[in-house]
Amino acid sequence: MSSFTPVPAVGLASLTTLGVGGAAQWFGTLTSVAHVQEACAWAGDRRVPLTVMAGGSNLVVSDRGVQGLVVRVAIPGVQLAWDGRVLRAGAGAGVCWDALVAEVVAAGGWGAECLSGIPGSVGATPVQNVGAYGQEVSQVIEAVEAVDRGTGEAVTFPLGECVFAYRASRFRSADRDRYIIVGVRFGFGREAGAYTYPDLTRELAARHVQRPVPGDVREAVLGIRRAKSMVVDPTDPNTRSAGSFFLNPVIDRAVAERLPELAGGEIPPMFPAESGRVKVPAAWLIERAGGHRGMVAGRAGISTRHTLAIINRGGATSDEIVDLAVNLKRRVVDRFGVSLTPEPMFAGFGDDARMTFLQKVEG
Numbered sequence: 001m002s003s004f005t006p007v008p009a010v011g012l013a014s015l016t017t018l019g020v021g022g023a024a025q026w027f028g029t030l031t032s033v034a035h036v037q038e039a040c041a042w043a044g045d046r047r048v049p050l051t052v053m054a055g056g057s058n059l060v061v062s063d064r065g066v067q068g069l070v071v072r073v074a075i076p077g078v079q080l081a082w083d084g085r086v087l088r089a090g091a092g093a094g095v096c097w098d099a100l101v102a103e104v105v106a107a108g109g110w111g112a113e114c115l116s117g118i119p120g121s122v123g124a125t126p127v128q129n130v131g132a133y134g135q136e137v138s139q140v141i142e143a144v145e146a147v148d149r150g151t152g153e154a155v156t157f158p159l160g161e162c163v164f165a166y167r168a169s170r171f172r173s174a175d176r177d178r179y180i181i182v183g184v185r186f187g188f189g190r191e192a193g194a195y196t197y198p199d200l201t202r203e204l205a206a207r208h209v210q211r212p213v214p215g216d217v218r219e220a221v222l223g224i225r226r227a228k229s230m231v232v233d234p235t236d237p238n239t240r241s242a243g244s245f246f247l248n249p250v251i252d253r254a255v256a257e258r259l260p261e262l263a264g265g266e267i268p269p270m271f272p273a274e275s276g277r278v279k280v281p282a283a284w285l286i287e288r289a290g291g292h293r294g295m296v297a298g299r300a301g302i303s304t305r306h307t308l309a310i311i312n313r314g315g316a317t318s319d320e321i322v323d324l325a326v327n328l329k330r331r332v333v334d335r336f337g338v339s340l341t342p343e344p345m346f347a348g349f350g351d352d353a354r355m356t357f358l359q360k361v362e363g
């Protein structure tokens with residue numbers, strides 16, 4: 001007998017950090033693997049679409065709401081223990097990511113300190129291989145545990161089968177919408193990494209930290225993120241966002257070499273990326289194409305502290321948010337021929353033509 005009983009007509013805006021959008025036709029909170037399996041069966045039996053959310057920090061919900069069943073994966077539980085030189089951790093998908101990072105740091109584990117202050121839950125981190133300041137979650141993942149939505153089967157993906165790449169994984173590409181992640185297993189190290197990102201090295205130097213312990217790096221990263229309003233804070237209107245709205249594009253070298261001419265002689269920061277390609281900050285492109293911090297577009301806008309954060313200035317609709325994103329993407333395509341890819345997930349937009357443009361990858 002299934003114990004899964006979803007609730008009808010639940011407003012989703014307050015369950016997201018951006019705070020826009022309508023209601024789920026049906027909604028349920030899932031706190032165990034069995035519960036996830038029951039929800040998959042419930043949706044399958046009724047042939048209704050199933051939409052998965054977690055912390056709501058990387059999600060844009062349509063004003064028209066979301067048809068079918070929306071589930072929030074809230075599986076709790078953290079196990080943490082040193083095993084020789086490896087700090088092994090297992091966490092339920094619903095565990096707050098930053099709470100796990102704080103525990104790992106307090107236990108003296110290395111490998112997640114640069115990922116401090118990233119909002120959202122553990123289960124969301126493998127999907128886009130969350131990264132910051134030179135660390136990526138794939139560097140510390142040992143396995144991802146999931147449930148196949150179609151069959152309800154529990155599956156474990158060892159690291160080598162997750163197909164991780166820059167802000168990407170099989171869960172966001174080939175197997176998008178196929179699995180629900182229910183837990184993640186990690187292995188953290190005993191040795192410090194090398195920190196090369198200028199923001200971080202500057203901050204550590206300003207704090208007179210020469211031989212950091214994990215907690216020093218965590219505090220430095222939190223300091224940088226707070227200064228950019230990238231730590232969710234209900235008292236800071238700049239954080240009413242879905243985080244960075246666009247990925248930093250990885251482009252062909254030939255395209256990158258044309259950028260200075262198109263930018264009137266300014267040279268963008270460029271970083272070597274996979275397959276001989278080049279990574280360029282999305283914020284640099286947006287700013288040279290006429291977008292700017294503090295930009296206002298009705299009740300939507302851009303954070304006054306971070307060009308990549310589209311914010312809800314108060315009472316915004318999802319249409320206002322999406323229209324601003326389309327505007328920024330259009331500007332960058334027109335000026336540089338580079339097509340920015342949005343980072344958040346979208347729910348309830350159906351075949352909205354603006355989504356087709358926003359999701360288009362090639363430039």
Ligand code: NAP
Pocket residue numbers: 128129130131132133134167196197198199228243244248269271279280281282308343
């Ligand atoms: P930022 O630090 O101003 O960096 C902008 C861009 O420059 C990023 O593409 C970053 O690469 C790159 N970069 C800077 N120094 C680099 C170095 N030494 N080597 C290689 N690449 C370098 O970006 P921000 O927007 O303020 O974000 C801070 C950090 O949080 C960045 O690492 C960003 O990627 C990360 N972040 C991640 C997510 C996510 O995982 N979903 C969301 C928001 C921000 P990387 O992108 O490779 O770091």
